[in-house]
Amino acid sequence: MKINWFRYSSPATFYTLAGRMIPWFAVIAALLTLAGLYWGFFETPDRLGGSNPQKEYYRIIFLHVPAAWLSMWLYVVLAGWSAVGLVFNTRLSYMMAVATAPTGAIFTFIALWTGSFWGRTSWGTWWDWDPRLTSELILLFLYIGYMALHSAIDDVRRADRSSALLALVGLVCIPIIFWSINCPDPNQCAALHQRSAMDRVDPNILWAMLVTTLGLWAYSFAVVFARARGVILTREAEAQWVRDLIAAEAKA
Amino acid sequence: MLRVFLCVLGRDITLAMRRRTDVLTTLFFFVIVVSLFPLGVGTERETLRILGPGVVWVAALLASMLALERLFAADYDDGTLEQMLLTAQPPALLVLAKVTAHWLLTGLPLVFIAPLIGLQYQLPGEAQWIMMVSLLIGTPVLSLIGAIGAALTLGLRGGGILLSLLILPLYIPVLVYGAGAVTVSMIDLGDTQPYLSLLGAFLLLALTLSPLATGAALRIALE
Numbered sequence: 001m002k003i004n005w006f007r008y009s010s011p012a013t014f015y016t017l018a019g020r021m022i023p024w025f026a027v028i029a030a031l032l033t034l035a036g037l038y039w040g041f042f043e044t045p046d047r048l049g050g051s052n053p054q055k056e057y058y059r060i061i062f063l064h065v066p067a068a069w070l071s072m073w074l075y076v077v078l079a080g081w082s083a084v085g086l087v088f089n090t091r092l093s094y095m096m097a098v099a100t101a102p103t104g105a106i107f108t109f110i111a112l113w114t115g116s117f118w119g120r121t122s123w124g125t126w127w128d129w130d131p132r133l134t135s136e137l138i139l140l141f142l143y144i145g146y147m148a149l150h151s152a153i154d155d156v157r158r159a160d161r162s163s164a165l166l167a168l169v170g171l172v173c174i175p176i177i178f179w180s181i182n183c184p185d186p187n188q189c190a191a192l193h194q195r196s197a198m199d200r201v202d203p204n205i206l207w208a209m210l211v212t213t214l215g216l217w218a219y220s221f222a223v224v225f226a227r228a229r230g231v232i233l234t235r236e237a238e239a240q241w242v243r244d245l246i247a248a249e250a251k252a
Numbered sequence: 253m254l255r256v257f258l259c260v261l262g263r264d265i266t267l268a269m270r271r272r273t274d275v276l277t278t279l280f281f282f283v284i285v286v287s288l289f290p291l292g293v294g295t296e297r298e299t300l301r302i303l304g305p306g307v308v309w310v311a312a313l314l315a316s317m318l319a320l321e322r323l324f325a326a327d328y329d330d331g332t333l334e335q336m337l338l339t340a341q342p343p344a345l346l347v348l349a350k351v352t353a354h355w356l357l358t359g360l361p362l363v364f365i366a367p368l369i370g371l372q373y374q375l376p377g378e379a380q381w382i383m384m385v386s387l388l389i390g391t392p393v394l395s396l397i398g399a400i401g402a403a404l405t406l407g408l409r410g411g412g413i414l415l416s417l418l419i420l421p422l423y424i425p426v427l428v429y430g431a432g433a434v435t436v437s438m439i440d441l442g443d444t445q446p447y448l449s450l451l452g453a454f455l456l457l458a459l460t461l462s463p464l465a466t467g468a469a470l471r472i473a474l475e
Contacts, residue, residue, distance in 0.1 A: 141421035148417050152408050161472040162404045166418060169400055169465055172457075176425070 009092050011232045012241045018225040025225070029218035036212030037062060044205050057121040060114050061205075066213035068111035070220060071139060072174055074104030078146070079171040082164030094160035095235070097167065098150060099227035103220050105143035112136050135177040142170040156235065256341050257349045264353035267326075274322060278358045279365065282315040286369050297374050304373030305383065305434035312362050312387060312430075313423050316394040319358040320419070321412050323350065323402045324470070334474055343467030351392075351399045351463070359391030375438070382437040382444050389451040390430040396455075396462035397422050403469035426454060 008014050040062030078100045085093035115133055116126050127133065146163050153159035236242050268275055289307045290300055327333040336346050366387055370380035401419035405411040433447035 138421050138424055141417075145418040145421065148414055149404060152405075152410065152414050158472060158475075162469065165400075165465060165469050165472065166404055169422070173422070 009090050011092055011095070011236055012239070014092055015229055015232050018229050022222050022225050022229075025218045025222035029215050029222055032211055032215030032218060034215070036066075036208055036210075036215050039211060040205070040208040044208060045202075057118065060118045062208055062212055064111060064114035064118060065209050066216045067107045067114065068136065069213055070216055071104055071108035071111050071136065072177060073217075074100055074107060074220060075139065075142065075167075075170070075174055078104060079167045079174075082167040085160065086164050086168075091160075091235075092232075094164060095228050095231045096224070097164060098160070099224045099231055100220075101143055101147050101150075102227065103223050105140060105147065107216070107220075108136060108140045108143060112140065135173075138173060139177055142173060146170070253345060257345060257352075260336075260346055260349035261353050264350055265356065268353070268357050274319075275357045275361070278315050278319045279361045281318055282311050282362055283365065283369070285311040285314060287372065290372065300373045301375065301438065304370070304375050305379075305431040307373070308366065308369055308383060308387075308434070309390075309427050309431040312391060313394065313420070313427060315362065316358060316391060316398060317416055317419060317423075319354065320395075320398040320402045320415060323354050323399060324406055325402075328406050328473075333470065337470060337474060343470055344463035347399060347403075347466040347470070348463045351395050351466075354399075355392050355395040359387075359395055362391060363387045375434075379434055379437045382448075383434045385448060386430045386433040386451060389448060389455055390426050393426050393451070393454045393458045394423060396458040397426075399466045400462055400469055403466045403473060406470070406473040426451065429454070 008017055041059055044059070078097050081093045081097035081100065084090065085097065112133065115136070119128060119130075119133075120126050146167055149166055150159050150163040153162060233242060286307055289303060293299060293303065324333055327336070337343055363384055366383050367380045370383055375383065398415075398419050401415045401422075404418065405415045408414060429447045429450050433444045433451070436442035436447060437444045
């Protein structure tokens with residue numbers, strides 16, 4: 001089967017496609033998130049680690065890690081749509097970028113918030129200037145800067161292009177954030193309060209985290225599509241197909 | 253190409269020299285902000301030594317940002333900027349010249365006034381040298397990164413506040429390593445070279461990428 005991708009780069013066709021995909025992603029999101037959280041909360045060991053065990057409170061990672069992963073990934077998505085928009089000059093790419101930003105910011109905030117909760121029990125403090133927390137905070141500032149710049153410019157075209165450029169500039173921070181969390185060499189991470197490494201995570205716990213991540217990812221799809229539909233309707237309010245749509249809705 | 257660079261550079265410096273208040277306000281802003289801290293947190297020798305590097309760098313960040321608003325604003329208002337971009341010269345070159353002029357007028361004076369600030373904060377001699385060197389490498393990075401923000405917020409309502417929101421997060425690495433170099437130089441056996449090398453790396457990276465991004469941002473702002 002050959003799909004004509006350019007067909008869906010038109011807001012009018014994408015609007016209906018997104019409308020049909022939202023329920024699917026919402027169902028997948030609910031199922032996977034619930035399954036992952038159940039797995040994480042009830043099917044994993046109560047204690048973690050050897051000499052200095054973490055008790056029940058470590059279970060915040062089943063929300064914290066997926067949120068942190070998605071906060072970074074959604075920024076890459078945001079920058080990706082911005083780059084596509086700047087290169088190909090497609091309106092829909094900018095709309096997707098605009099729709100992605102709030103979700104990414106929320107995940108960044110959740111990652112910070114849950115990290116802070118975990119730090120309270122584990123480190124005995126709500127906040128520590130650990131590279132991980134600090135770099136997530138910078139990421140939150142990047143998202144806020146993107147949204148602030150976009151909303152400050154009245155001309156939609158300039159707002160889209162300017163904030164897209166800003167998103168690309170901010171992209172240089174993503175590798176720094178990623179490696180400040182997954183430090184490749186323990187000798188170079190003296191400033192880290194506590195090490196975290198993917199390859200030392202128990203497979204049972206890792207899979208539970210991955211399932212929740214997929215669930216939250218599906219959630220992002222659903223929410224971003226819904227928000228993109230809103231953006232499309234606002235921007236295309238004068239277009240004929242939107243008027244037809246409103247007329248059809250009014251009739252039904 | 254060099255001739256164009258020098259021409260824009262000379263023009264910007266001449267313009268600034270005709271209106272010296274702009275240059276001096278930035279410098280005095282820096283001095284005043286730095287002088288306020290001892291009054292607020294107490295004047296013990298040890299406290300000041302710990303605070304010194306960070307305060308100087310944060311003040312340098314704020315001073316550089318304060319001056320950024322004027323980087324393109326005047327040329328944008330009277331249409332000069334548009335005419336410049338209409339010429340056959342690459343926008344990155346024009347941007348680089350303007351940023352260089354901006355740094356010479358607002359960044360470089362901070363480097364030379366730094367020892368005076370160091371005395372206020374009881375910093376030892378070697379730390380003062382390191383502070384000058386780190387400011388010398390770091391302030392051009394601030395001007396270069398800031399230029400992107402200045403171009404993006406050109407002609408917007410409340411551009412100044414927005415500019416700080418966009419630019420300050422990107423300044424953080426420079427702040428960390430700039431202040432870090434000075435702090436480390438006060439420790440016995442502390443090695444400042446990695447900090448200065450990283451600052452140098454930031455400078456090279458900003459020097460190659462920032463003019464291109466700023467040029468693109470100016471084109472977006474002016475179209």
